[in-house]
Amino acid sequence: MKRTNWKKFGIIILLLTFMALTLSGCSGDDGATGPAGATGATGATGATGPAGKNFAVNVATMSSESLAELSFSTTESKVTGVVIDSPPKVSFKVIDASGNGITGLGVKNTVGTTLNYLRFSIAKLVPGTNGSPDAWVSYMVTDTSLPLRESNGDLVDNGDGSYVYTFIKDVKSVSGVTYDGTLTHRVAIQISGNIPGTSPAVALKNPLNIIYDWVPAGGAVTAKREIVRTANCFECHGKFAFHGGGRQDTRMCVVCHTDQWRMGKTEAAVDASGNFTAEATAAGTYLVNDRAVPNFANMIHKIHMGNKLTKQGYNFEGVLFNEVAYPQDIRNCRKCHSESTATPQGDNWKTKPSRLACGACHDGVDFATGTGHGLGGIRTDESACAVCHTVDEIERYHTLPSTADATQRTMSATITGVVVDSNGGVTVTFTMTDNGVPVTDRAKFSNPEFSLAKLVPGAGGASSDWVSYTSRYRTKDAAVAPVLQGYNESNGTVTDLGGGTWSYKFKLITAEPEGDIRNVTHAHNVSTVAGVYNSANWPTGPNIVTYEPTLTHRVAMIFQKVGTPNIDNATNAYFDFVPNGAAVTETRNIVTTNNCAVCHAGIKRHKGYAIELCVTCHNQGTSNPYSGGESVDLQRFIHKLHMGKNLPSVIAGGTFIINGENYGELAYPGIIKNCRVCHVEGAGAPNNAANWRTIPTSRACGTCHDSAIALAHISSNVVGGTELCAVCHGAGKTADVVVVHK
Secondary structure, X not given: OOOOOHHHHHHHHHHHHHHHHHHXXXXXXXXXXXXXXXXOOOXXXXXXXXXXXXXXXXXXXXXXXXXXXXXXXXXXXXXXXXEEOXXXXXXXXXXEOOOOEEEOOOOXXXXXXXXXXXXEEEEEEEOOOOOXXXXXXXXXOXXXXXXXXXXXXXXXXXXXXXXXXXXXXXXXHEOOEOOOOOOOEEEEEEEOOEOXXXXXXOEOOOOEEEEEEEOOOOOOOOOOOOOEOHHHHHHHHOOOOHHHHOOOOHHHHOOOOOHHHHOOOOOOOEOOOOOEOHHHHHHXXXXXXXXXXXXXXXXXXXXXXXXXXXXOOOOEOOEOHHHOOOOOOOOOHHHOEOOOOOOOXXXXXXXXXXXXXXXXXXXXXXXXXXXXXXXXXXXXXOOOHHHHOOHHHHXXXXXXOOXXXXXXXXXXXXXXXXXXXXXXXXXXXXXXXXXXXXXOOHHHEOOOEEEEEEEEOOOOOOOOEEEEOOEEEEOOOOOOOOEEEEOOXXXXXXXXXXXXXXXXXXOOOOEOOOOOHHHEOOOEEOOOOOOOOOOOOOOOOOOOEOOOOOOOEEEEEEOEEOOOOOEEOOOOOEEEEOOOOOOOOOOOXXXXXXXHHHHHOOOOEOOEOOHHHHHHHOOHHHOOOOOOOOOOOHHHHHHHHHHHHHOHHHHOOOOOEEOOEEHHHOOXXXXXXXXXXXXXXXXXXXXXXXXXXXXXXXXXXXXXXXXXXXXXXXXXXEEOOEEOHHHHHOOOOOOOHHHHOO
16 A cells, blocks of 8 residues: 655645645734736747738649649839839749749759740830820830840849749840839739640640839839730630730739830831832831831731721831731720720820821821821921810820710610410511600601521521511622621501501511411522522422521511711610410520620621511521522521631631621730630520530531531431430530530
8 A cells, every 4th residue: 555645745735735824914903905916927829920921832743733823912012112123133032823822933944054934124214205105114125136035133032922033134224225223114014924844735734924013213114015904805815825825914014015126127118009019018017107016006007907008018016017917997986995094095096196196097197298197287396286186186086986885876676475365366466666766757767677587496406597578589699609697678558556656567478378477488589699589489399488487587677877978876776575375485596796796896797786676687597599609597697707717727727708808817816715715605695605615516516616527527427317426525524515615
């Protein structure tokens, strides 16, 4: 049995008793309360990492697949300081989209002389004189070289996502460029490039551009030149593919595309007609009217003016400006330019007219000689431009016509119902308003045009399609058989129902008897070309369109507000209905006009403004035994003209010509495989917006993929009238449409 150590126990008791007496004080009168004892220390907690940062990610340890998909934070990746002490030192940090610092970007190329992922440039903003615009001037030049970037300086990787780069270029001793620390300066950093060791080469898919403006001598940046937001460009371009796709910010573009491109260039020679000589075009038109064509304002305006430029034969680095077709009205300067917090100089287009910007589009004007300048005569600077070209005058001449500006089209119609009577007569009821006020005077609007179609459900994996009851045959080429086209009629009967409500009864001259939707037996030919069908011998036979009262039908409408001149309707009214009175349960709306307007700005195309109208004429019904010409089916037509010169059939030497127009010359400005640009899904999207990925069909896919091999593949996968496209191209399948169109 273990014995208790009573001696040790007694000592502990005495100590506890003493502590108790000490804490309670002695007996007798209470003395003053002593000061509160210090609070005992709290146990230490684990150290908290930097807010929003997790850890450093080293690109050298990432797989090629992960590195290719790497996304950067555009807000946290930034320049933290610049010291110009011959040469400049730039401190910056690179953070990924998850808030992690990115290290390892100091990888050099295979030769080991330049950085693989990083490019640096630096420029100053020189104020304009005598009304001329301010101009960026690059330090990245020599006596013979153009404004470029550098990547062969010293880079220090701090291992936490922060870096310091020391330029090779000494900005204080650049020939022809004077350093002035009191001016606004800009450092631009480009992070992009191919991943070393990948074959074929794999590039970073999400390049990063870091832009930093500052005044080296100190003080706030007050002098700026921010004209256009990159986001405006991306509305049509999606992203820039120029220069390998590494430069995705217009603020970076301007530090290289300066007037310094004139170095070593001579004025491009023109012939007696004012166009560039063949020799000038072959050598490249770098200097025109004593202005450097690659200068950003000059270059961008000329590219977008494209086939409307006066001079012919432009060639800048293989880009042939005269072959470019701008997708909307070129007078819509507001599409790119608008004043905002991000672009405080966005209204320069109308407040600071200049020879550089205005002469870029109006290239038939020679300010040095006064040719084409009217009363303006010879101008050697911009000091007097605003005297004649006031804000009001510039806006007046750069205002969109009503066909491109919906705000000027004030009259609209709403179709409220359609009835098919017992005799097959089709009557449409609609209301008419102008600025919201009912239109009760028939003389206020032109004879309306109406189209009429039915929606035929797809079979065997194919998509549904509209088929027109109001068709015609037409061709502009005697060597090409007429195309059967849906059309509109305007020779029916309009009746005033009172209070701004009207009706229209279809004439249906293609029916037998006339006006009976149940018996549409023929289509008239409206060609005036000799040697083709005419009204005396159009094809007849079984009903061209079989009436099916259980299917969805559509009526669409066109009219104008009567005036001097007449003004189109605000947009095209349309109405879906089922003739037997049942509810509409199936329709086909793939894209909205608003999607088109992102690039096309709502301009009028052919007959109208609404896609819902277009499809009633431009549909698969245009493929007919009597029609041997090129189909104008909207699905085929729109895909092909947007693919344009990138169509495999065109690349192989073929053409895509309709009515004499060679659409095989067009070039889509964005990322052609990004189907979501047009086929927008989500809130407010049409009911069939997802068809491009959920119902892959030979008809749609074969329009873009039209090589002989692709068409043979498509044909072999239509078995017994059933399309097998979704077997491989459906969601989650081997060649999922969504995956291959990223």
